[in-house]
Amino acid sequence: MYKIEAGTAQHLGSRPQQNDRVALFTAPKAPGYVLAVLADGISGGATGSEQVLHTAKQLFDEYRASEVVSLPRLEELVREIAHDVHEILVMDPRTGASEPLSTMVLMVLTPERQAVWGVVGDSRLYRFDNKECLARSSDADYVAHLMEHDKLPEEAARKHRQAKLLTNALGNKNRAPFVSFGVQEDLKAGQAFLLCSDGLWSYFADVELATAVAKKSPREAAEILINKARERAQGKGDNCSMAIIKLVALPKEPVNYTVQKMRKAV
Secondary structure: OEEEEEEEEEEOOOOOOOOEEEEEEEEOOEEEEEEEEEEEEEEOOOHHHHHHHHHHHHHHHHOOOOOOOOHHHHHHHHHHHHHHHHHHHHOOOOOHHHOOEEOEEEEEEEOOOEEEEEEEOOOEEEEEEOOEEEEEOOOHHHHHHHHHHOOOOHHHHHOHHHOHHHOOOEOOOOOOOOOEEEEEOOOOOOEEEEEEOHHHHOOOOHHHHHHHHHHOOHHHHHHHHHHHHHHHHOOOOOOEEEEEEEEEEOOOOOOOOOOOOOOOOO
16 A cells, blocks of 8 residues: 655746646545646647646546546546647637647546556656656657558658647647557555656656655655756756656554563462
8 A cells, every 4th residue: 555645846947937837636526536737838828738737627526436447437538638628729719839739748546556647749757666767658659650640751750849730739720639648557655657848857867857756755856856957957948847746655553562561470
């Protein structure tokens, strides 16, 4: 068994405004469920990232837990959040460079030691086991999607960030977002998750992030990582945001000893 220690943190970096949004939510109709949300408004200010938080909270508040946890239902919840946000942003009247776009990372923890997540864009989710990075989200699934469904050559698919038409983001009027999904079961104490924007992960090796999260509390780790990111950015850093979720072992029950004095027989 474990308890959850979690926290969020943000820094403006060297930007004029904060376009990232990050939050942790519980579900009023699904006791024991936790939702972590991180969004990076990559165009149109914070409009897109604000919409991610608003829609995610609204749909999570409506989520009703069944007697048995359904991982497909949770995946569908993540998919629905991404779809609804995308549709709302696409209907935004602004056009051109100011059209609202946002990345998204969502993760749901269940009371049955499970995690389900979905990622759109270049914000990341990391999975740690103590000081080891088990895995992290990447562009690999999206590149494969472009090669299979758009029939793009591998080199062209890997250059998708340079083409507005191919940008994987919520609100892109040229194409629907591609959501990369993941699941982890049998969670245990010592494991942790990090959701973060590119204003953080751009400056760190995986092992550095894993070590900071493993050795410190979420608040202390966030402070260390933000300070180091600012130092390495040398005055050119982007908005820096993160959510840290640690699974911590429960303290052992104290053992009560009964001491009896024995009388010596005479």
